[in-house]
Amino acid sequence: xxxxxxxxxxxxxxxQARQTNTATVLYLLAQSGPLxxxxxxxxxxxxxxxVSRIVEPLLAAGLVRELTGQYSRIGRPRVPVELDPSSRYxxxxxxxxxxxxxxxxxxxxxxxxxxxxxxxPSDVTTTLRRAGEMAAETASFATSPVxxxxxxxxxxxxxxxxxxxxxxxxxxxxxxxxxxxREQTGFDVVVxxxxxxxxxxxxxxxxxxxxxxxxxxxxxNVAEMGFVSRPAVTDPHGIxxxxxxxxxxxxxxxxxxxFGECGTDLALLAAARSAGLAATSLTGLIRLADHHEDPTxxxxxxxxxxxxxxxxxxLHDLMRPxxxxxxxxxxxxxxxxxxxxxxxxxxxxxALVRPRPAGNALITAAAGIVVRSFFSTGQLGAS
Numbered sequence: 001x002x003x004x005x006x007x008x009x010x011x012x013x014x015x016q017a018r019q020t021n022t023a024t025v026l027y028l029l030a031q032s033g034p035l036x037x038x039x040x041x042x043x044x045x046x047x048x049x050x051v052s053r054i055v056e057p058l059l060a061a062g063l064v065r066e067l068t069g070q071y072s073r074i075g076r077p078r079v080p081v082e083l084d085p086s087s088r089y090x091x092x093x094x095x096x097x098x099x100x101x102x103x104x105x106x107x108x109x110x111x112x113x114x115x116x117x118x119x120x121p122s123d124v125t126t127t128l129r130r131a132g133e134m135a136a137e138t139a140s141f142a143t144s145p146v147x148x149x150x151x152x153x154x155x156x157x158x159x160x161x162x163x164x165x166x167x168x169x170x171x172x173x174x175x176x177x178x179x180x181x182r183e184q185t186g187f188d189v190v191v192x193x194x195x196x197x198x199x200x201x202x203x204x205x206x207x208x209x210x211x212x213x214x215x216x217x218x219x220x221n222v223a224e225m226g227f228v229s230r231p232a233v234t235d236p237h238g239i240x241x242x243x244x245x246x247x248x249x250x251x252x253x254x255x256x257x258x259f260g261e262c263g264t265d266l267a268l269l270a271a272a273r274s275a276g277l278a279a280t281s282l283t284g285l286i287r288l289a290d291h292h293e294d295p296t297x298x299x300x301x302x303x304x305x306x307x308x309x310x311x312x313x314x315l316h317d318l319m320r321p322x323x324x325x326x327x328x329x330x331x332x333x334x335x336x337x338x339x340x341x342x343x344x345x346x347x348x349x350x351a352l353v354r355p356r357p358a359g360n361a362l363i364t365a366a367a368g369i370v371v372r373s374f375f376s377t378g379q380l381g382a383s
Contacts, residue, residue, distance in 0.1 A: 019377070021046060022054050026063070026083065026375045030108060030204070034067055034080035055081055062087045062144075063107075083107060088374070089142040091135045091187070092367030094194075095153040095177075097121055097169045097221060102134040103363030104142060107371055109205035111360040113141060121170045128177065132184035139187065148188035150369035151177055152197040152362070154222055162191040169221055190369050194218060196239045198361070199226035201368035202325055204375075206356025211323040215315055217244065219308065219330035223260050227319055247314055249307040252300065263307045265329055271300055286332050305336055309343035316347040327355050 024044055029035060035043070041051045058064040059081070067080045085108035092111075094101040098121055103114030115134060119127055131151075139146045155167030162178020164170075178189040192200075199216035216226040227240045245260020252262060252271045261267065265282050272279045275296050279285035288297035308330045316324065324347065331337035331354050341349035355361060 018054070021050065022058070023376045025051070025054050025058070027204070029064060029081070029083040030375075034082040036078035036080050038078060040081075085110065087144055088147050089139075089144055090147045090367040090370035090374075091139050091149045092363040092365070092370075093131050093135055093149060093151045093181075094362040094366050095127070095131065095151065095164075095170070096362075097154075100127065100131050100134065101360070101362050102131065102138050103360055103367070104138050105364055105367040105371070109201060109364045109368055109371065111363045111367075113138065114360045114363050124172060124175055128175075128180050129184070132181045135181065135187070136185045139185070146187065147374050148190060148370045149181060149185060150197070150366045150371075151181065151189060151191040152194050152366040152369065153177070153191070154194045154224075157191055157193040157196075159190065159192045159196070162189060164191070188370075190373055192369050193224075193241055194365070195224045195226040195241050197365040197369050198327055198355070199228065199239050199325070200372055201361075201365040202355060203228065204368055204372050205364065211321075213319070213321045213323070215319055215321040215324045217308075217311065217315075217324065217326050217330055218328045219263065219326070220265050220328040223264055223311075225315065227321065244311055244315070247311050249310040250303070251307075252303050259307060259311055263304065263311070268300060268304055268329075272297070275300065282329050282332070286329075290333060290335060301336060302339060305331075305339040306343050309340050309345075309347075312340065312352065313344055313346040316344075316351075322351065324352050325355055326352060327361075 021044065025040060028040060028043060037048060037051045037055060041048050055064065059066065063084060064081045065084045067082060085106040088107055090105055092103050092105060099116050099118055101114060101116045104112045106112065115138065117130065117134065119130065135149050153164050153167060154169055156165040158165050162176065164172050164175040164177055166173050177191045182189045195216060195218050198218060199214065202216060203214065213229050218224045223243065223245045225242055225244050228238060245258055247259045248256050249259045249263060251257040269279065269282065269285065272285050277285065277288065277296055279288055285297055285300070288294040289301050308326065312324055326337065326340065331340050337352060337354050341352050
């Protein structure tokens with residue numbers, strides 16, 4: 001957050017200003033590492049008294065810690081403070097098409113443990129019951145208080161009510177997720193869409209830390225985007241989500257079609273099978289291209305990269321983001337990111353990045369919903 005932004009935030013009502021500035025300090029420490037109080041004051045255009053009134057309760061709560069013995073060489077001692085990632089934990093639950101993934105992260109978004117279980121996507125009751133059981137078991141491994149459970153799912157999600165409004169891939173409509181898991185586990189539960197969760201994790205922990213406007217493209221079995229014009233730490237849900245499936249791009253056979261029909265993982269694998277390749281998953285297709293240099297696999301991924309470049313250029317013309325993060329399978333490795341960069345026409349190539357490397361991006365994104373809500377409001381319980 002820039003100094004000017006911080007100054008505007010500080011001019012709100014006193015209680016809201018303190019909450020906003022506390023969130024800003026937590027994010028600053030999460031992003032920048034240990035800082036002395038004077039450095040925090042300078043970075044956020046706050047006076048030293050305000051910083052002390054923010055830091056002292058955080059120290060008392062164990063969220064930050066002083067690095068004693070580290071002082072400046074001249075003048076008054078400057079004791080840095082840093083976020084203590086292990087002071088709180090969050091459970092993340094990702095509801096995929098045929099797999100539920102559950103794991104535990106710390107406040108820095110590090111995934112400490114993860115479990116996955118195959119299931120029947122149409123069985124809502126069993127899916128949510130098992131998700132609750134797995135989440136409760138995962139939380140039992142935490143050595144510090146657990147803030148809550150974050151759930152990420154595809155499709156249209158109402159994060160206010162914690163309901164999956166519609167998910168065509170799962171065949172779900174109007175499914176109340178938050179209340180069911182809250183009743184089963186006793187933890188606070190927040191639910192959001194995959195795209196908003198993944199973009200939020202990038203803003204909090206990853207590639208989007210410094211950018212003022214970020215576009216996140218998720219390309220998998222579905223094609224979606226998330227956009228934020230200014231990463232506001234006070235609004236963890238202030239991310240616009242939309243589908244990119246209707247954008248027309250070159251298809252894989254020389255014609256043109258909506259990206260949702262010809263650019264998804266399902267379409268790419270169908271094209272691979274039609275071409276006689278034995279790849280049964282996207283990972284297998286990428287392995288054929290990257291490790292075996294199979295010419296057919298390379299040609300398909302090159303054609304896919306052309307599609308992604310067309311989508312990127314269209315959205316860049318509309319939104320002019322500082323950064324475009326290509327998630328999912330849109331740029332599955334640095335090699336294919338470079339191919340997309342070579343094929344964009346309107347987009348500055350340097351603006352294209354891949355998501356931050358993570359032990360388990362699904363868990364980091366889902367649990368990150370909880371962490372960002374806690375940083376922003378401090379109102380989630382710690383069981």
